[in-house]
Amino acid sequence: MGLRLYNTLTRAVETFTPLDPAGRQVGLYCCGPTVYDYGHIGNFRTFVFADLVRRFLEYRGYTVRHVMNITDVEDKIIRRVAETGLTLAAYTGRYETAFFEDAQALNLLPPHHRPRATEHMGEIIALVERLLARDFAYQAADGSVYFSIDKYRAAGRPYGCLAKLNFDEMRVGERVKSDEYAKESVADFALWKARAPEDGAVFWPSPWGDGRPGWHIECSAMSMKLLGPSFDLHLGGEDLIFPHHEDEIAQSEGADLQGPGQPFVRHWLHGAHLLVEGRKMSKSLGNFYTLRDLLAKGFNGREIRYLLLSAHYRESFNFTIEGLQGARSALGRIDECLSKLEERAGAAPAAATEVDPALLERFAAALEDDLNISAAWAAVFDWIRDLNRRLAEGALTPTQATAALATWRRLDAVLALGGPTAAEAPAPMLALLEARQAARRAKDFARADAFRLELKSQGWLVEDTPKGPRLKRT
């Protein structure tokens, strides 16, 4: 039936068709991190969502070119740079590195391109010049260059299509003091910000004097450079719909680099925000978690990934520690089944690996329906139960077990949870286990249980199976 995705631009689920005439290549841009601090769990929900989109496209056979920008110059960053006395590069480098470490913990596929704003001043300036030349921008008295929404609209160009703005009803400028800027109109946004004293050493030369890029322009410049002036998918958090993405459209289409009838972006996808412990995440409520906070609490990346992947991307999701515990149990259920499959498969010939087409179809059909991950999970867990049943009945042949494992690997190309990490028990633990076995053989169960308790206190759980006992890390 083909992949169907919700498009924020049309507010409808649409069949996804790539721009590529051959239908193979897909250009995907996702707004990346502003590297001024460690990424929080809300940021990572968006990136896990983007990773799901990418992986599922690849699963469906598309060749994805994935671009994610690094915003490494921006108000908050400049403030921090001034506070810390570090150079811009030293400051942002630290958080950029941290970001990719976190991304790796969540098993996010690295984007093919990770352009930094500070390394694209040439492209940014060229784009601003082009907008000035087309009279969609102006330099104000404060030296900054702004995009003129009035001129843009006067030229018959639509503004506000993505956010569905109603200009007559909008309370423009309520949150921004209109005298703060030299803009012609409060709704105008900065393309290039003139250097201010508090910017310190953070500025670049430009035809309009020293300064730095506005917030939105980097994404337009870098996405069009790497993916072309018109590309398939642009993702981000829902808060970016306005103004960021709306302005990106205006800038990018205002530059008129697209072919006739081609939009800047064909398909806009936005991930919903997260609630944490039922409330909007905030530092004062104590429910603000960075990825690192959660790792420090003893949860691992795959547990966090699983939880973030458990709900539909367009629904706000309540992220809780209790949910993380549940994720651990659910993953344990999957791992348990996979371990048993591996045990059963033994050295069954790899040639006999046929995947389970019914499961794969159900799984893919769910995801094709606007990434209905919940339905996909239902398919996976039904399959796990069925496998467990057959395993328990001894009805699963080694060849079938091998096939099931191959099927899991196919699914896991999308889910990216990996398999169980088979921890080898150290020799002293194995000795304790053997001592317990001896006691059991002698029917000295009190002694056997004492050994089991000892093992448990060392972090190893004993499970007696028909093939003998085995140790599992707790």
Place this chain on the structure above:
RNA sequence: GGCGGGGUAGCCAAGUGGUAAGGCAGGGGUCUGCAAAACCCUUAUGCGUCGGUUCGAUUCCGACCCUCGCCUCCA
């Protein structure tokens, strides 16, 4: 005020004009020396409230209540 999401079991969360997926947690059972794991059974006569349409609505329509988000630099 404008725009847009939500309200489904203890928790998380799918879904459909024909009688409620899946996960976690709970209860009972099978298996086990006992456990663990697994399996089986069980946990919403009900899907925010009140009306309406319909043979039939949780699903469509209307009103209302509650809740969350965006409305200029926050994923």
